[in-house]
Amino acid sequence: MSDQQKHPGTMKVLLTGxxxxxxxxxxxxxxxILRSRFPIGDVLYVGxxxxAExxxxxxxxLPIRYIDSAPWSGLQPAAMARALFRIGRGVLQSIPILLKFRPHLILAAGGYVSAPITLASFLLRPFVRSRLVVDEQNLYPGLMNRIASLFAHAVLVSFPETPYYIWNQRCxxxxxxxxxxxxxxxxxxxxxxxxxxPPDALMLLAYGGSMGSRSINRLIAESLLELARCxxxxxxxxxxGLATGDYDAWADTRTLAQTRGGIALAPVPETDxxxxxxxxGLLxxxxxxxxxxxxxxxxAADLVVGRAGAGTLAELxxxxxxxxxxxxxxxxxDHQELxxxxxxERGGCEVCFERPGPDGVDYVVHREFLDLLLALLADPARLTRLGEQAGQFFIRDFKEKICDTVGRLLEGREVDYVLEFELPKGLKIQKQIDALTAFLRNEPPGSLYRRYYGIQVDTDLKSTDWQIVNRGIKLCGALQRTDKVSxxxxxxxxxNxxxxxxxxxxxxxxxxxxxxxxxxxRRGLDDSYFEVRAGAAVLAGQYFDQLAGHADVLQRLRALAAKRFEVSEVQAAVIQVLPLFFPLDDYFKMVDxxxxxxxxxxxxAILSGIQRALAAGRIRREDMDRVRQFVKEILITTSSFKPEFSIRESYRELYDKLS
Known part of the structure; x- marks a missing residue:
């Protein structure tokens, strides 16, 4: 059945977002795009x-109708309540619009603006049989689009990773x-x-959207002197950009270009x-x-400096x-970062990340940006590779895919939804902080992820949410942030x-x-929480050379080993470090x-502790027989139903070393 047969005459389309x-x-x-294939008639925009709409x-x-809505702030209960009230009012305003217009197709582009229409279209589905298509441009969808996806007949996505975050299976x-x-x-x-x-000139284009970008504007203005010398x-x-108010993009950039960039600016006739x-004269x-x-x-550009909105990246x-x-x-x-x-990751661009400034204004480290910029301008082959890889990311037949999807929905035929998807390595581990920290430890210095999460550390540690602070603390260790020790x-x-x-x-x-x-x-070994006591014992073992002379630390370790009802995790941690601090006879008595x-x-833990003492040179050659005899008497069976027994492997490994 053709589209015209399914919808005789023309098709009504409602747009929102x-x-x-x-x-x-x-x-x-x-x-x-749809007008090129379907007989589109009346069109209505709701905003x-x-x-901007x-x-x-x-x-x-296009005609436009207005409704109420508000962003879901997610910060304070009162703000959430106000947002819900306005969205609810927008739903009530949307219902008569839909009943009167009766669109065949609703195209929702996301954002809080589209929430009332998508909710109202779901409530009216028995009466207004519209097909709802949600367009998600960013890799990570916003909350409203994730909710809208539950009601959508299809969600059009621009990144192959996006289906992972969508709440339905219709991407x-x-x-x-x-x-x-x-x-x-x-x-x-x-x-x-x-x-x-000029034909022999390198053209560099810098822009930050219609309103402009303070960080981009300042980077460019502060780079003019170096560019002039290259x-x-x-x-x-x-x-x-056109931003005014607290940040006047035009006035601020013009001033910086002349004062820090050393460029005298003059008006261009018949332009602004x-x-x-x-x-x-080279620059x-x-x-x-x-x-x-x-x-x-x-x-015309040979290199572009810009934001990472989905539209900008798609155009590039x-x-x-x-x-x-x-x-x-x-x-x-963090959808632009993602x-x-x-x-x-696909080799299609270089990235410089913003970081929070002490004055509350985000910024990019100028030296980092300038070194990258000059390196690219001096390497035409690298520029060519970047452009080619970016081009491979773009889906050239997007029009055919969009029209085919909409056509199938209108005809009631099966849609070619995404059934399988593969996440890049960074996104696979993003939500599991322990996997993330393990991943970051193996990343080379200066890698994309180490730079990105190095900036996230500063934000996390300033959070009022202890769980976010906790993540920042773990990242400090993985990224070796010695500047955060205090x-x-x-x-x-x-x-806690x-x-x-x-x-x-x-x-x-x-x-x-x-x-x-x-x-x-000292404080950790006396802590009320068992995992802190265990962690303090492990830290003591790492610094045993310096701590061996502190009698109070040794006394605390001895007391934990002797404690009858101590948690086994603490006992195991202490047992492993005792032979680093105590003579063999004392150690044998404590762990017997x-x-x-x-x-x-x-x-x-006994076997692991002796292995550590051997590696640290704490066991003399003349004591090997005594240690071997002590080890022989350790029970090495386990109740674990596994095809291998790790304690037996540890026993054999240690016994070989002692021999």
């Missing part, structure tokens, strides 16, 4: 007053619906000539831009508030452009048992002051009762 241009342009692009949608000649990997101008062949040489870019002919086009040159700096024909500048990939992306931090689900990591000790003073345990675990991975270790071990312990973990 907004708040920002990133949630408005995708449904408009989807509409144009919120005062947001109020300006963009009428400019595209279709279509790719991002970029505008036709990004996929239409163009004469790059003619475009560069029209823009006044000896290459460069045309730098910089769109500062400025231009300036280095003293030798031409064009500063503009906004680029209306961004695609021309992207086509469609054109095969090499880029340094600077994801905006602090967005829901977008950037996904593309960078903060870790502070958390040992103020944190889990915090104190993980502080000790992190300290074991860092090089710290000896006096600090003594203090932590554990040689036939019911708990195999305690017997295993």
């Amino acid at each position: 907004g708040g920002t241009g990133g949630h408005v342009y995708p449904p408009l692009a989807l509409l144009e 919120i007053r005062g947001r 109020e300006r963009i949608v009428p400019a595209h000649g 279709v990997y279509t790719g991002y619906p970029v505008r036709d101008v990004f996929t239409t062949a163009a004469d790059r040489g003619a475009i560069r000539a029209r823009l006044g870019v 000896g290459r002919r460069i045309v730098l086009v910089h769109a500062a 831009g400025l231009v300036g040159y280095s003293s030798d 031409e700096y064009r500063l503009m508030p906004y680029l209306h024909q961004i695609v021309d500048y992207l086509q 990939a469609a054109l095969g452009k090499p880029a340094i992306v600077i994801p905006k931090r602090g967005l829901p689900g 977008n950037a990591i996904s593309l960078a 903060e870790l000790c502070g958390f040992f003073d103020s944190g 048992g889990f915090i104190r345990r993980n502080v000790l675990a992190a300290i074991r991975e860092l090089e710290v002051d000896y006096g600090m270790v003594v203090n932590l071990v 009762r554990f040689r036939f312990a019911r708990n195999v973990r305690l017997r295993q």
Whole structure:
């Protein structure tokens, strides 16, 4: 059955989504794609007053209706209650709109703006048989889109990892619906000539979206002096953005370019831009508030510096452009960071991460950015590889996939949903902090993940949620953040048992002051929480050379070993370190009762402790026979029903060493 037969005449389509241009342009692009195949008739856009859709949608000649909604803040109960009230009111406002318009298809692009329509369409499903399609542009979907996915007939995704986070099994990997101008062949040489870019010049394009990016603007302004000295002919086009108010993007960038960049700027006739040159004329700096024909500048550019929104990355990939992306931090689900990591893992971009500044303003380390920028500008082959890899990420047949999915839904046929997906290594371990820390330990210094989580540490340790602080403490150890030792000790003073345990675990991975270790071990061995006592014993064993002269530490270890009703985890940790501190005769007496312990973990600890003492040179050659005789009398059976017995393997290994 054809689409026309299924829906005689024309088809009504309702679009919703907004708040920002990133949630408005995708449904408009989807509409144009569907018009190429389906007989689209009436179209209605539903959004919120005062947001981007109020300006963009009428400019595209579409009618728009307004409802109420609010972002789900997730911070305070009162804010959540207000948001729920406004969303509920928006649902009530959406019901008569849907009953009157009766769309065949609803395209929702996400964001809190689309929540009322998607909820109302589900409630009205017995009366208004619309097909609901949700378009999720980012790798990590927001809460509203995850909820909307429960009601959707299909969720169109732009990243292969996204189905992992969606709450239904109806995802279709279509790719991002970029505008036709990004996929239409163009004469790059003619475009560069029209823009006044010399054939022998490297063109660098920097922009941070319509409102601009403070971190990108400041990086570019502070890099002008170095770019002027690099000896290459460069045309730098910089769109500062339209933001005003607390941050005036245009005024701030213009001032920085002249004061820190050393570039005198002059107005460009018949435009709202400025231009300036280095003293030798090799660097031409064009500063503009906004680029209306961004695609021309992207086509002409040799390297792009921009944000990591899904739309920006898709446009860069469609054109095969090499880029340094600077994801905006602090967005829901860290979705820009995850977008950037996904593309960078495929070799399609370089990434510089923002970090929180002491004044509350996010920033990028300038030296890190500048070194990367200069290295790329000096390596044409590397730029080519980046562009080629970015191009491979883009799905060229996205239009066919989108139309096929919608056509199948309208005809009631089976949709080709994503059934299997493979996550990149970073996302596989992201939600399991212990797996994450193990992964980070094996990552090379300066890797993408070590840089990203190194910045996350600073944010985590400032959190008021102890679980997030706990994650930051674990990351400190995995990333060897010796600069955080004082903060870790502070958390040992103020944190709960889990915090104190993980502080000790992190300290074991860092090089710290000896006096600090003594203090932590003393307090840890007396702690009320058993895992802290065990952790303190392990830390004591790591620093046994320095602690051997502290009689109070030895007395605490002896007392824990003798304690009748101590937790076995603590006993095992103490047993393993005792031979590092005490003469053999004393050690044999202290652990003699554990040689036939019911708990195999305690017997295993004796063997492990002797192995450590051997490795540390604490057992003399003339004592080998005595140790061997002591070990012979240890019970090495286990009740574990496994094809191998680890204690027996440990016994054989130790016995071989003693022989």
